[in-house]
Amino acid sequence: xxxxxxxxxxxxxxxxxxxxxxxxxxxxxxxxxxxxxxxxxxxxxxxxxxxxxxxxxxxxxxxxxxxxxxxxxxxxxxxxxxxxxxxxxxxxxxxxxxxxxxxxxxxxxxxxxxxxxxxxxxxxxxxxxxxxxxxxxxxxxxxxxxxxxxxxxxxxxxxxxxxxxxxxxxxxxxxxxxxxxxxxxxxxxxxxxxxxxxxxxxxxxxxxxxxxxxxxxxxxxxxxxxxxxxxxxxxxxxxxxxxxxxxxxxxxxxxxxxxxxxxxxxxxxxxxxxxxxxxxxxxxxxxxxxxxxxxxxxxxxxxxxxxxxxxxxxxxxxxxxxxxxxxxxxxxxxxxxxxxxxxxxxxxxxxxxxxxxxxxxxxxxxxxxxxxxxxxxxxxxxxxxxxxxxxxxxxxxxxxxxxxxxxxxxxxxxxxxxxxxxxxxxxxxxxxxxxxx
Numbered sequence: 001x002x003x004x005x006x007x008x009x010x011x012x013x014x015x016x017x018x019x020x021x022x023x024x025x026x027x028x029x030x031x032x033x034x035x036x037x038x039x040x041x042x043x044x045x046x047x048x049x050x051x052x053x054x055x056x057x058x059x060x061x062x063x064x065x066x067x068x069x070x071x072x073x074x075x076x077x078x079x080x081x082x083x084x085x086x087x088x089x090x091x092x093x094x095x096x097x098x099x100x101x102x103x104x105x106x107x108x109x110x111x112x113x114x115x116x117x118x119x120x121x122x123x124x125x126x127x128x129x130x131x132x133x134x135x136x137x138x139x140x141x142x143x144x145x146x147x148x149x150x151x152x153x154x155x156x157x158x159x160x161x162x163x164x165x166x167x168x169x170x171x172x173x174x175x176x177x178x179x180x181x182x183x184x185x186x187x188x189x190x191x192x193x194x195x196x197x198x199x200x201x202x203x204x205x206x207x208x209x210x211x212x213x214x215x216x217x218x219x220x221x222x223x224x225x226x227x228x229x230x231x232x233x234x235x236x237x238x239x240x241x242x243x244x245x246x247x248x249x250x251x252x253x254x255x256x257x258x259x260x261x262x263x264x265x266x267x268x269x270x271x272x273x274x275x276x277x278x279x280x281x282x283x284x285x286x287x288x289x290x291x292x293x294x295x296x297x298x299x300x301x302x303x304x305x306x307x308x309x310x311x312x313x314x315x316x317x318x319x320x321x322x323x324x325x326x327x328x329x330x331x332x333x334x335x336x337x338x339x340x341x342x343x344x345x346x347x348x349x350x351x352x353x354x355x356x357x358x359x360x361x362x363x364x365x366x367x368x369x370x371x372x373x374x375x376x377x378x379x380x381x382x383x384x385x386x387x388x389x390x391x392x393x394x395x396x397x398x399x400x401x402x403x404x405x406x407x408x409x410x411x412x413x414x415x416x417x418x419x420x421x422x423x424x425x426x427x428x429x430x431x432x433x434x435x436x437x
Contacts, residue, residue, distance in 0.1 A: 005323060009073060014320035021075075024319025025327025027199040028077050031350045031357075032310040035061070035079045036335055039302065042085045046093035046100045048301065051226035055336065056301040059228075062332040064293025064305050069325030072285035076267060076311040077328040078293045084255055085303045092248055103248075104231075104298045105240030110253045111295030111304075118288045127261050127287075129419020132278045134399050136364040137379035139266035141386035141395050142309050143361025148387045150354030153347035154179035175214045175348050178205060182352035190356070198317050198353050205349035215346035225336040231301020247433040252304060254430040258396040260290050260306040267307070270361050271315040309392075312357045374410050378403040397427035 011017060040053035057080055064078030088103045117123045151157040152166075155176045160167035169176050182205030189197035209215035239245070264287070268280045275281055290306035297305045314324050365383075369375040378399045386395030400423045404416045 009321040009323045011321060011323075016318065016320045016323075018323075020318035021321060021323040022327055023196045023199055024075060024314035024317040024324040025331065027196070027202070027317040027353070028075075028308075028311055028314030028319065028324065029328045029331040030199065030202050030345055031313040031353050032077060032079060032308050033331075033335065033345060034347070034350065035082070035308075036332075036339060038082070039080045039085050042089050043100070043303065046089035046103070048089075048100050049230040052228050052230040052232075052301055054339070055225055055228045056231050056297070058332050058335050058339075059300055060293060060297040060302050060305050062329045063296050064289055065325050065329035065332065067289035067292060068286055068307070069322035069329060072282070072289050073322035074268075074273075074286050075271070075314055075319035075321060075324035076264070076286060076307045077314070077325060078290055078305055079308050079332075080297060080302045080305045081256070081259055084252065084259070087251070087255065088303050096248070098245065098248065099236060099239075101234050101236035102240045102245065103303075104235035104301065105237045106245065106249045106252050107304050108235050108237070108295060108298035109240065109249055110256060111291055111293075111298060113253060114256070114291030114294060115288070118284055118291050121284060123257075123287050124284045126419045126423055127265070127283060128279050129417040129423065130261075130265075130400075131375075131403065131415075131417075131420070133368050133375040133379050134382060134403060135265050135274075135278045136269065136367045137382040137399060138262040138396065139269040139361050139363075140365045140368075140379075141383040142262060142266040142312075142392065143358040144383060145358070145386045145390075145392060145395075146309055146312070146354045146361065147358030148390075150351040150358060153354070154182075154351035155348075156180065156351075174212050175209075175346075178208050178212060178214055179348040179351055181205065181208060182349055183355055186352055186356050196317060198313055198356065202345065202349050202353055205352065206345050209346045209348050214348055215344060218340040218344050220340050222337055223340055228300060233299060234301060235298055250429060250433055254397065254426055255393040256290075256294060256304045256306060258393045258400075258427075260287065262392050262396050263307040263309050263311075266361065267309065267312045267315060269364055270312055271320065310354070310357075312361060313353050316357050316360055374403075374406040374412065374415075377406060393430075397430050400424045400427040401431070 036057055039057045040050045043053050044050045061079035068074055068076050068078050092098050092103045093100050155169040157166050158169040182201055185204055186197055186201035210217050268274050273280055293305040368379045381402050382395045382399035385398050386392050404420055404424045407413050407416050
């Protein structure tokens with residue numbers, strides 16, 4: 001069996017090993033395991049039963065990540081997206097008044113469209129229409145976004161007052177001090193070239209959090225998986241096909257499209273997977289994995305799914321093949337029974353890992369043409385808006401609108417591909433119909 005995996009995942013070609021892939025898989029899982037609790041907690045606000053939603057979250061992550069590993073053979077993990085879940089819960093259901101069953105139907109329709117577009121290779125055509133400068137900005141923007149998430153989740157940076165939206169946290173408190181220690185541990189281990197530095201840092205910081213009562217040791221280590229009956233096949237397709245609901249479907253569709261594209265290209269850039277033209281070879285395979293995962297998610301009772309930016313932590317730990325994703329998928333299945341134990345990793349432990357990985361993802365900024373305003377400003381819009389709006393999709397769509405606009409203003413519209421004009425138009429529709437309230 002070991003020889004089969006070695007050959008199937010082409011360990012030799014990727015310069016990797018079972019130990020590296022396992023460490024990378026565990027690292028990715030620990031940095032994203034919060035989704036097991038956070039996603040159903042957010043969706044609970046929309047009336048989706050928490051326990052069933054938690055099982056749906058785990059099953060979707062396992063299903064999509066196994067597809068990514070075995071079919072696409074990439075070290076990327078898939079799980080329900082943050083951002084889209086909040087959009088569904090707070091905007092679609094609470095503000096606009098639609099049912100969560102209709103929201104699941106919108107996700108199902110988006111997933112089916114993604115499957116068809118991927119099979120017809122239209123998604124690949126659109127992605128490869130994106131110019132190099134914007135592609136590099138995806139990696140930089142996601143890196144800055146990850147860093148900001150890490151800083152905020154650890155309390156190193158907190159929400160401020162109206163005249164100062166963010167401010168430094170209280171660095172004298174135990175949680176923040178432990179997070180800072182976690183950051184220092186990871187960086188020092190990296191400087192010393194210790195294998196598995198990120199994973200060691202996460203586990204060490206978790207232990208420190210237990211010792212200083214920042215995180216509670218779980219009362220029990222195992223539990224039987226709850227029933228999925230409350231959310232399984234509950235989507236309401238009949239009412240979701242109404243004209244008034246079309247704007248919701250369009251918004252979800254564009255958000256998932258750009259989030260997945262940005263994550264795949266951004267993390268692939270860091271992993272060295274992109275070719276000389278900045279394209280990801282066989283990108284339709286990971287795209288098909290996330291399309292099928294989104295469709296599956298709507299059927300079991302959770303929101304849109306796709307490649308996770310936390311996959312960059314596993315890539316940084318040495319993950320290069322699909323076996324990394326297989327390890328992550330297995331750990332998600334284990335989480336069905338060990339959720340009380342696996343969800344105790346506090347933000348003070350995984351937050352520093354996000355900060356460190358985010359720093360590393362800033363490197364491609366030097367490849368952006370900073371002396372060309374038509375390239376610089378769209379790229380900066382992507383980078384800045386990802387973090388300042390706390391939404392990857394908003395940043396990317398802004399870049400898609402501004403790039404052709406500035407090229408047109410400079411009389412250089414020939415530099416804009418036909419696919420990018422399509423993406424620009426879709427992005428403009430996104431901003432027009434986005435339910436800002």
